[in-house]
Amino acid sequence: MATTLKELFIDGLKDIYWAEKALVKTLPIMFDRASDVKLKTAIKDHLAQTKEQVVRLEKVFESMGLKAEGKKCLAIEGIINEGTEVMDSTAEGPVRDAGIIASGQKVEHYEIATYGTLAAFAKTLNERTALDLLLKTLGEEKKSDTLLSTIADTNLNSQAVDGKLQSKDLNAV
Ligand code: FE
Ligand code: FE
Ligand code: FE
Numbered sequence: 056m057a058t059t060l061k062e063l064f065i066d067g068l069k070d071i072y073w074a075e076k077a078l079v080k081t082l083p084i085m086f087d088r089a090s091d092v093k094l095k096t097a098i099k100d101h102l103a104q105t106k107e108q109v110v111r112l113e114k115v116f117e118s119m120g121l122k123a124e125g126k127k128c129l130a131i132e133g134i135i136n137e138g139t140e141v142m143d144s145t146a147e148g149p150v151r152d153a154g155i156i157a158s159g160q161k162v163e164h165y166e167i168a169t170y171g172t173l174a175a176f177a178k179t180l181n182e183r184t185a186l187d188l189l190l191k192t193l194g195e196e197k198k199s200d201t202l203l204s205t206i207a208d209t210n211l212n213s214q215a216v217d218g219k220l221q222s223k224d225l226n227a228v
Contacts, residue, residue: 085158
């Protein structure tokens with residue numbers, strides 16, 4: 056049981072470390088099942104970033120003299136399971152893409168909440184290296200969330216209204 060803020064901080068790091076590693080496995084599945092070129096590119100780019108975020112978390116553990124260790128994040132496990140269910144229950148094309156964006160944004164919002172909290176804990180605990188690293192990832196998660204909103208707003212959601220896939224999006228990427 057965590058009895059200090061530092062212990063709670065370390066528990067949170069283990070949780071998000073497990074979550075990022077789970078996302079490294081899940082993003083390629085979302086990539087394969089998405090159709091829109093911009094969405095596929097966004098997922099691919101965020102996969103590369105997520106791999107860097109795993110390494111960055113290892114540096115956070117290291118900065119505190121700890122070995123990186125994961126602990127199952129029940130929230131991300133649930134969001135991933137729900138996302139799979141959405142992909143399985145939607146027609147391929149703009150409707151499934153809209154569902155993938157919705158799931159992706161649920162992930163990003165969980166990450167934004169988590170990294171924001173961990174950064175605040177790092178600041179209070181005066182863990183300066185950890186703070187810098189966590190803020191860098193927080194910025195990436197926010198950008199990823201904004202990009203997904205833009206992709207949905209600019210064309211995807213309107214295409215999904217009648218489920219029509221524009222020919223330019225077929226067999227893309
Ligand atoms: Fe992440
Ligand atoms: Fe969690
Ligand atoms: Fe993310």
